[in-house]
Each structure stands twice: as structure tokens, then as C-alpha cells.
Amino acid sequence: MIAFLGGCFASFGFFFLPVIEVKPNRLASGLPVGLLEIPGDMRYLLLFLLALTPVLLAFMGDRNRRGWALAAVGNLIVILTLYLPALAGSAYLVGAEALFEAGTRISNPRILSSAAIAFGLAGGGVVLFAGLLDLEGCGVPRLVRGLAGAVGALVVVAMLAGGTLDVYSIMVEYHSRGEALALRFLEHIVFVLVALAAGLIVGIALGLWASRDAKAEDAILYTVGIIQTIPSLALFGILLVPLARLGDLHFLSLARDWLLLAAIALAAALALRRLHTRLPERARQFSLVAVFILALIPLSLLAVLIIAFGFEVALTVLTTSELALLRSVTGLALILFLILISTGKRLDLERKLPQYRRWRFLPLFAAALGALLLLAQGAGRLLGNSELAELTIRDFGVSGIGTAPAIIALTLYSLLPLVRNTYAGLKNIDPAIIDSGKGMGFTAAQSFFRIELPLAFPVIMAGVRNAAISLVGIAAVASIIGAGALGDFILLGVNSTSIDQILLGTVPAVLLAVIMDAGLKVLESLLTSPGIRQA
Amino acid sequence: MIEFKDVIKEYPNGFRAVDNLNLTVRDGEICVLIGPSGCGKTTALRMVNRLIDVTRGEILINGQPNDEFEPEVLRRQIGYAIQQIGLLPHMTIRDNVAIVPRLLDWDEERVRQRVDLLLDMVGIDPGIQGDKYPRQLSGGQQQRVGVARALGADPPIMLMDEPFGAVDPITRAILQEEFLQIQQEVGKTIIFVTHDIDEAIYMGDRIALLRAGRLVQYDTPDDLLALPRDDFVREFVGTDRSLKRLHLISVRDSMMNNVPCCDDDATLQEVTACLDRHHSDSAFVVDAGNGKLLGWVERPALVEYGSLSEAMHHAPAASIAVPEDATAREALSVLLSHSFDLTPVIDAEGVLTGGVSIQRLQDLVEEPGIHAAMQRERGR
Numbered sequence A: 001m002i003a004f005l006g007g008c009f010a011s012f013g014f015f016f017l018p019v020i021e022v023k024p025n026r027l028a029s030g031l032p033v034g035l036l037e038i039p040g041d042m043r044y045l046l047l048f049l050l051a052l053t054p055v056l057l058a059f060m061g062d063r064n065r066r067g068w069a070l071a072a073v074g075n076l077i078v079i080l081t082l083y084l085p086a087l088a089g090s091a092y093l094v095g096a097e098a099l100f101e102a103g104t105r106i107s108n109p110r111i112l113s114s115a116a117i118a119f120g121l122a123g124g125g126v127v128l129f130a131g132l133l134d135l136e137g138c139g140v141p142r143l144v145r146g147l148a149g150a151v152g153a154l155v156v157v158a159m160l161a162g163g164t165l166d167v168y169s170i171m172v173e174y175h176s177r178g179e180a181l182a183l184r185f186l187e188h189i190v191f192v193l194v195a196l197a198a199g200l201i202v203g204i205a206l207g208l209w210a211s212r213d214a215k216a217e218d219a220i221l222y223t224v225g226i227i228q229t230i231p232s233l234a235l236f237g238i239l240l241v242p243l244a245r246l247g248d249l250h251f252l253s254l255a256r257d258w259l260l261l262a263a264i265a266l267a268a269a270l271a272l273r274r275l276h277t278r279l280p281e282r283a284r285q286f287s288l289v290a291v292f293i294l295a296l297i298p299l300s301l302l303a304v305l306i307i308a309f310g311f312e313v314a315l316t317v318l319t320t321s322e323l324a325l326l327r328s329v330t331g332l333a334l335i336l337f338l339i340l341i342s343t344g345k346r347l348d349l350e351r352k353l354p355q356y357r358r359w360r361f362l363p364l365f366a367a368a369l370g371a372l373l374l375l376a377q378g379a380g381r382l383l384g385n386s387e388l389a390e391l392t393i394r395d396f397g398v399s400g401i402g403t404a405p406a407i408i409a410l411t412l413y414s415l416l417p418l419v420r421n422t423y424a425g426l427k428n429i430d431p432a433i434i435d436s437g438k439g440m441g442f443t444a445a446q447s448f449f450r451i452e453l454p455l456a457f458p459v460i461m462a463g464v465r466n467a468a469i470s471l472v473g474i475a476a477v478a479s480i481i482g483a484g485a486l487g488d489f490i491l492l493g494v495n496s497t498s499i500d501q502i503l504l505g506t507v508p509a510v511l512l513a514v515i516m517d518a519g520l521k522v523l524e525s526l527l528t529s530p531g532i533r534q535a
Numbered sequence B: 001m002i003e004f005k006d007v008i009k010e011y012p013n014g015f016r017a018v019d020n021l022n023l024t025v026r027d028g029e030i031c032v033l034i035g036p037s038g039c040g041k042t043t044a045l046r047m048v049n050r051l052i053d054v055t056r057g058e059i060l061i062n063g064q065p066n067d068e069f070e071p072e073v074l075r076r077q078i079g080y081a082i083q084q085i086g087l088l089p090h091m092t093i094r095d096n097v098a099i100v101p102r103l104l105d106w107d108e109e110r111v112r113q114r115v116d117l118l119l120d121m122v123g124i125d126p127g128i129q130g131d132k133y134p135r136q137l138s139g140g141q142q143q144r145v146g147v148a149r150a151l152g153a154d155p156p157i158m159l160m161d162e163p164f165g166a167v168d169p170i171t172r173a174i175l176q177e178e179f180l181q182i183q184q185e186v187g188k189t190i191i192f193v194t195h196d197i198d199e200a201i202y203m204g205d206r207i208a209l210l211r212a213g214r215l216v217q218y219d220t221p222d223d224l225l226a227l228p229r230d231d232f233v234r235e236f237v238g239t240d241r242s243l244k245r246l247h248l249i250s251v252r253d254s255m256m257n258n259v260p261c262c263d264d265d266a267t268l269q270e271v272t273a274c275l276d277r278h279h280s281d282s283a284f285v286v287d288a289g290n291g292k293l294l295g296w297v298e299r300p301a302l303v304e305y306g307s308l309s310e311a312m313h314h315a316p317a318a319s320i321a322v323p324e325d326a327t328a329r330e331a332l333s334v335l336l337s338h339s340f341d342l343t344p345v346i347d348a349e350g351v352l353t354g355g356v357s358i359q360r361l362q363d364l365v366e367e368p369g370i371h372a373a374m375q376r377e378r379g380r
């Protein structure tokens, strides 16, 4: 049934919609060409007929054979949908002048992929999926199914790498903008990760607070909810003015003011603790709020500075080629650690191999050391050239436009899913479990890290995935305030009605979202105890 | 030893959940806290390991006030088991039992041995079940693990809040019996909360009956049943308290040794003489060789048939007799179902050792505290 639909879908596209558009130049509208309009040989007709076969195959009796047939056809449709129009396209380009009215400016004529290709890819994918479902029903091993499913994608990747598909204009764009794309992509990733990390710290803390304190509960949950409803553009705008002011400040004077503020807040907090019992109820509450706000100012200043600077440093570290060696060593150590921990759990090394217990965190220390070195190097690079007295906050990456407001806004947006899920995860733990832990002598910290966090972990991770995906999307908007990232391509594309540019920004973003989601899922299943994994 | 000294607990809302509690739990004894729902049992229990703070008064553990310890240090020395069990679902059974030993920084080898020992003790196979997770175990198995975990670091004191409350009655009975066996071995000082009077009578060395935060009566099970202090206690222990007391007495303690009985090769005269001597119309018949119970004989049948071998009723011993280690209550049940005046008692080999009569049981429950008196006598 699914295969039937997929086949219909693909052949519908091939029959009614253009597969490619031939454009005389970057701006002019193109000449749509349908699959069956392409002159010459029968191959194109064959693709159309191929797309029709699943409609018949769907009625085949033998499930095993049907599965294999559908998988093969699905893969083939995907491959040919990209390959054949590319062939035709190159042919068109050779004689491009003849296609257009005289007087049309022809410069860099190009082939635009068109709707039917999307239909073909989607339809082929559905057919493949139907085939894989059949194979799963017949008990074909997972690995074999995975390979069967990946054939088409692998061939497409090979064609991309081999230049077979270079005729499409998006590939043309890619080749001319590849380097910028890589950088923007990296920026995008770092944006999301930095905001996610900051959001995690704040979000888990807030979620924890909300779950413990019935009075704060509503206030926290409403606040993060409201933040989510502010349009991202407005949030960028709101942050613009104060951050611009902040950026102008000299580092030393700010540091002095900050220390002063922090000292006052600390002194006020200590004094309040002393006076607490002696103050009347009203005054107590009032002063509590006052101290809270007083403490919030230096804390948030510090956070802004750390986050914005962190982003700049991270980007420097990731893009500076001299650091490549250190970078890869650190990365390898981290990967080694992850492998060690995950296999160690699985194989129960802790009991079987006493050395494992002692050495398992070594790679992590190595990675941490490497990361520290990298950060120091990056920070040095950013600040190294200027005199201390002349350093402004802008040198730390804080200004009205650019990364600082973008990351702050992104962090704020990530809060809702993180706070809500942390809160829900912690609240949903059976109180008897926590009580029995306490009764056995867990300290509050041990109870949190060894009982509550592991139990709430899957729920928190769902929030992290949620936040990560939406951050990938919102980060694209940050380009408007000059923060870079993949949004640059999309904005450019929108401004010049160039679908290729838009796609060039969108496809990596979508891929990033998908990969992050999958990666976080894997991480979640590795770190979630089998005792609480959903059966 | 655990001592409550004038302990008062007032919750922040002003509610007094425990009111002036004085109670001493002796070493190696199970003290059962019982009372209607909301009477403050859980509150009293949780004050011992400082999960709840005492408002006034103090709780001494081996003579030392419990607020002189850091709460965590104190709790690691006191076993804690609750009705909801509260096994940590993300840890394996072994890791759950190992929690307190690990909190106390035992070395892994010692932890492993201890865990194996404990799981064996509560009837969980460490090899098969040890690496499973709590949700893969049945409710009864989880309760066992809960008990094993409370015994984790061999604490001298255990607090148990309705530990067998969440399982079906049959499993509960098994767990109770097994736990008493374990207690015979380990001899912990235990405070055990329940609202089931039968459980209290079966498990408790002493029972503390609470009502609205106050201690109403603190006595051995037998004394509580025999001498209820007031109507509240009488009502609480139930109108069948006589039956319950029978439950506390073993057949061995309540049987008469001198019962009418004759060998299977006895002559008519011998049998008649025996019946006359006991002023009875029936006698048990035992194997002349090994003394095993074979059946019984009645006077009218003897007269009719003229010989023992023809007159006697053969019956498998198990169907008419009660074993020595059964409770008096079981003996009563056999008496009622066979309409005997006297039910025979046999030992493990099936040898007749005595008999129990309705009259005898009646005497027992009428005499206040006789069981306790008997035990005291035997102890001397």
C-alpha cells in the first residue's frame, strides 16, 4: 500500500511537473522541461515506467521477493531521478543559445532542479521504505536492511563527490561558495552548541529550583513560557541597545564595577542572613527580593561575557589551522573516552577488569586538558594583540549586533524545553525512591546526582533534543543582526530570489538538525540505564 | 537499644502527630508499632534516623542522643525498608543491595561478598537475578531485595515501615516467616511498623499500640491479647483474640503427655484396663515396635468384636494427629473437624507423644498471660 502510494507520487511528478528548468542567467526565469519532453532516447521514458512499477509490485504475493524488488526499485528511482536530468541538463547547456528568444542575455546558463525531482526523490524514498518494511517483516537482519537502504544514498554521495551532478545550479553555487559555506556551517554549529550549553546550565538549575520550591514554581515556568512567545526578531532588537552600551565599556573599568557590585551583593546577602530572624516578615521578603536582584546583575553580566567570549574562542579554536593537531588529539581523547565508557558498561568491565576502574577517566582528563589548552590558545589569539588598558568589552565579542545578542537570545529560547523537561522529569520521580535513598544515607548532592538526575535523564534529554532542533532553526534568523551562520545564505537567497542560495543555507541546517537529533538520541540510549529504558 | 524519651512531634501546621512517646526497644528484639491509620507510626519511626526532626524530647541510640550524629552518618548505620520498597530502578539488584556498603566506602571485593551473602539469605539467586533490574522482578522478589538492601552494611538497627505491605497475603506470610528466620540469625534491634494485628502478633517480641500519637499499651503479644488495657485495645486486637493467643502457643506447650493409648498387640483385658484407668471410651493405638500412631479404638467396638485387631480404626497419622511444632490454633482446628475429645500429637517420626483436648485449650486462654508465664518458667 505504501509502495503503491510512493509509485503514484513519483510517476505523478514525472508526468505532470517539470524536472528541470533551464535558465539563461542567474536572474531570468527559466524554461521548464518535463521528463517526457526531453528529446532523444528512451531512458527518460524508462524512468517514468520504473516509477510506475511499484504500483504493480505492491500486489506481488511473496513478501520477501516483493521487499527486495521494492528496495531495488526505490534505490534506482532515487539515483536515476538525480542522474538522468543531470545528463539531460548538460545536453541542454551545450546548445543553450538555441533555446531562448533572440536577445536574451545568456551568461552562466544553469540547470535548476525542479518539482518533479523532489517528487521523484520523495516517491523513491517511500518505495524504498516500503521495501525495507517488508524485509523487516521477513526477518532480514538489521545490518543487511541498513545496507540495502543506504545503497541509493551512497551512490548519490558518490555522484556528488565525483562531479556527476555538478550541472545543477545548486552545485554550481556550492562550488563557488564552498569555503564560506563551511565557515557559516561551523558558526551555526557553534552557535547552537554554545547556546545549548548555556541553556543547559541555566535551564537545569531553573528546572531544579522550580521542582523544589513550590513558591517559585509558577513564576519560573510562566517566565520561560513567556520568553518563548517573544518573536525572535524583537528579542534581538531588545538586546541591541544594552549590549551596544556594554560593548563600549572598557574591560578594566567594568571589571572594577563588577567586583564592586558583586561585593555589595555578597555583603547584602550575608547581612540578610544574619538579620533574617530579627526582621519582620514583610521586610524579610522585600529584602530577599532586593538582594536577589542585586545578585542577578553581576551574575548575568558575567554570564553574558563568558558566553559571548566562549563563542568567539570556540570559533577561533575550530578555524585556526595551527591548532589542528591539538584539536584532533583532544577530539580523539574524547571519542576514546566515550567508547571506553559505553563499552565498559556493556561488557561490565568494572567488575572484570580492576584496572578499568582506575583508568577509565584518563582519556577524559586528557581531553579536558587539551580543551583547556585550546581555549587558552584561542583566548590568547583574540586578546593577545591589545594592551590590557585598552581592552573593551567589544573585544570579548560583546556588542549590539553580532554574536552576543544572538547567543543570548538563543539561550533564552532554549530555556523553555529545558526547564520544563527538567522540572517534569524531577517531579515525576516516585517520592518513595528519593525517600529510600535519603533513608539509606545519601547526602542531598549524592541524591541529586546518583538518583534524581539519572532518573530524570531521559526526560531532560528529550528537552535537549527539542531545544537543539529549534535552536538550529532560530540560529538561521540571527543572521539578520549580523551574526553570520547559515542564515546568511538564506537571507541572500531571499533578497535575490535565488532558490539555490536558500537551499544552500537550508540543506545543511536540516542535516544538522537531523544529525544532532540522532546523535543526542544515541547519547541518550548510551547513558540511560537499561533499568529505566522504555521497553 | 533504642529509647524514646518524652518525644513530641509537632508538624509545622501545629498538628501533634506524636505525643509524649516513651518507649524502649531492647537489643535484638522486634518492636512492632501498630495502631489505626494516621496514629503517628511512620512519624515515630522516621524520627529515629532523623528523616523527621523531633520537636521536643530525645531519642537515644545505645544511650547516645541521635542528634549528636550527622544525619547521613546516622542513617548509614540504620537499615531502612519501606512499603513502597523504593529500589533504585536504574541500578541492578546487586547495585541496589550494595548502596550502603559503597556509601561507607567498603572495598569492592567485600561489597561483592556481602551482596552475594545477603541475596542468598533472602532467597534471591545472585547469579540469576543479581544483574537484573528491579522492574524485572516480581513484587515479592522486590520486597526481598528491599530487606536485603536494608541489611546491606550489617546495621545493628533496622527500621521497617510496613515492609511486607504491598504483597498478597500468601507471599506476605512466606516473607514474614523467612524474615523471622533471618532475624534468628542476625538478631537485629528492629522497629517494625504495621497496621495488621496478625502480623504484629506473629512478628513482634513486643507490640506498641499507638492511638492519636500516644502510646496506649506496650506489651508482649500474649499479654496484649490476654490483658488488653482498655476497650480501645480490646477492640483493636479483635474479638477473636482468644484464637489469636492460641496462635502464639505451640502444641508442645499445650499438650498433655498422659493420654489413653495401647500397643497394637495388646490383649482385650489390657485395652479395657487402659480405658478404665483414663475414664475414657476411646484410646489411641500405636505400633508395639516403634511407638508410631496407627489409629484408635472405641469401647463399643471392642465389646462387639472382642479383639483389638478387629475393633481398631486404622488411620494415617497425618490425617488425625497434629505435629508437636504446630500452633495450638491448628490443634483446635483438627479437634473441631474430627469431633474428637482429644487430638493425638505426634513428633517428626510419627511417634505418639501426647494429646490436646478442647478443655485444655480453653484453660489456656482463660488463664491470663499463661503462655508468658510458661515461657518464663522454661527460661529459668
Ligand SMILES: Nc1ncnc2c1ncn2[C@@H]1O[C@H](COP(=O)(O)OP(=O)(O)OP(=O)(O)O)[C@@H](O)[C@H]1O
Residues within 6 Å of the ligand: B011, B012, B013, B015, B016, B017, B036, B037, B038, B039, B040, B041, B042, B043, B044, B195
Ligand atoms: N508533613 C506533615 N504535615 C502535617 N501533618 C502531617 C505530616 N505528615 C503526617 N502528618 C499527619 O500526622 C499524622 C501521623 O502520620 P503518620 O504518617 O505518622 O501516620 P501512620 O500512623 O504512619 O499512618 P498510616 O498507617 O496511614 O501509614 C497523620 O494524621 C498525618 O496526617
Ligand SMILES: [Mg+2]
Residues within 6 Å of the ligand: B041, B042, B043, B161
Ligand atoms: Mg505510615
